[in-house]
Amino acid sequence: QKEVEQDPGPLSVPEGAIVSLNCTYSNSAFQYFMWYRQYSRKGPELLMYTYSSGNKEDGRFTAQVDKSSKYISLFIRDSQPSDSATYLCAMNNAGNMLTFGGGTRLMVKP
Amino acid sequence: DSGVTQTPKHLITATGQRVTLRCSPRSGDLSVYWYQQSLDQGLQFLIQYYNGEERAKGNILERFSAQQFPDLHSELNLSSLELGDSALYFCASSVGPPATDTQYFGPGTRLTVL
Numbered sequence: 001q002k003e004v005e006q007d008p009g010p011l012s013v014p015e016g017a018i019v020s021l022n023c024t025y026s027n028s029a030f031q032y033f034m035w036y037r038q039y040s041r042k043g044p045e046l047l048m049y050t051y052s053s054g055n056k057e058d059g060r061f062t063a064q065v066d067k068s069s070k071y072i073s074l075f076i077r078d079s080q081p082s083d084s085a086t087y088l089c090a091m092n093n094a095g096n097m098l099t100f101g102g103g104t105r106l107m108v109k110p
Numbered sequence: 111d112s113g114v115t116q117t118p119k120h121l122i123t124a125t126g127q128r129v130t131l132r133c134s135p136r137s138g139d140l141s142v143y144w145y146q147q148s149l150d151q152g153l154q155f156l157i158q159y160y161n162g163e164e165r166a167k168g169n170i171l172e173r174f175s176a177q178q179f180p181d182l183h184s185e186l187n188l189s190s191l192e193l194g195d196s197a198l199y200f201c202a203s204s205v206g207p208p209a210t211d212t213q214y215f216g217p218g219t220r221l222t223v224l
Contacts, residue, residue, distance in 0.1 A: 032210045036215075041218075041220075042217060042218075043112065043114070043200050043202075043215030043216050043217050043218050044153070044200070044215045045112065045214075045215065046212055046213070046214070049212065088153060092210065097143075097155040097158065097166050097168050098155060098213065099155075100152055100153040100154070101152070102152040103152065103153075
């Protein structure tokens with residue numbers, strides 16, 4: 001079993017929908033949680049960065065971390081076709097390497 | 111554009127060969143990370159260098175090696191290539207040594223081993 005699990009999708013939604021992307025993890029030592037967006041044939045780009053449990057909002061994006069359940073989420077409000085990409089969760093504890101989920105492919109249809 | 115550059119963009123080679131991938135970090139970044147992304151394994155950390163010194167090692171095969179030069183650019187050397195080494199190889203950079211620093215990814219090098 002992988003340390004970080006993520007549904008590969010694809011997840012197809014109509015434009016304007018609220019999107020929910022999730023990851024579960026097994027290592028309780030993880031403290032730092034990130035979401036990366038990766039367009040086809042491009043490198044991942046950092047979207048959200050959170051420390052420990054709680055919520056963080058940035059524009060249309062909200063990241064949630066529930067350490068007690070070992071579960072993190074990324075919500076995208078008012079989704080746009082330009083949000084179509086693969087979303088990767090990543091996490092680590094201080095001083096250690098990033099561990100990525102396998103990524104969820106999102107398609108937002110106009 | 112993240113500011114991290116990687117060359118070449120594409121590389122096609124044969125089994126048993128050796129290749130070198132190059133990465134230039136963002137201006138001011140001292141850490142360089144190498145990752146491998148394949149369909150079955152996802153994005154996997156290979157190795158990190160900080161200011162010329164190896165900092166952390168992940169799932170890097172013995173056939174692979176890397177180094178960071180005084181001008182902070184880095185090279186990843188892959189030797190005795192196998193079909194299974196076909197993948198996207200990403201370089202990322204960050205300011206400091208902790209892996210909790212924000213990592214900025216380059217556009218990647220697509221390696222195809224025939």
